[in-house]
Amino acid sequence: MLRRIKKKIKELATLSSPKKLSGDGVSDEEVNPAAMELPEDVKEGHFVVLAVDCDQPKRFVLELAYLSHPEFLKLLEQAEEEFGFNQKGALAIPCRPEDLQRILRDRS
Template sequence: MIHSFVGKIQKGISHFVHKRHGLNAELDAEDVREGYFAVVAVKNGEIKKFIIGLEYLSDPEFLELLDQAREEYGFIQRGAIAVPCRPQQLQTILDGQR
């Protein structure tokens, strides 16, 4: 199932932040360039937006977060993908691939 989810991401992601978590600011087109997508880390009241390169779609730790997002939120998410983790946890994953 996660491969289906990843396929949907790669086909195109809208440029609007998902409003489920009270994030009502829009991302401008220049904020999300080709080859990138928006992710919002949400946990225990902590919220932070990230613009992430498509290369993270092959990172096992990031894919685990996507699987957790699927379990918690389902596949119906609009705009930025909400992942159920603290922003520091997502930042650690992103820093690990550099």
């Protein structure tokens, strides 16, 4: 019985990797530390979106409270359909910058 336990421990030791994995299965060695840093204008409690229309995308820094705004939630659903949620960096949403500005004004 002791031999079986030793064998099992050896098997587990050879299967374990020296790399640490994050919750999404990406090893810490694969993550670029610079990519994890937030820009200085993104304060705690905020996130970045890109309003993407035919023209150049426009960047917005929003408070987390917008995640419960009904019109913004519709934009998030559209973003999921169009771009998926495997985006890296800022969240792209399919709308004109003027439309997002209107949503931001209406909430204030």
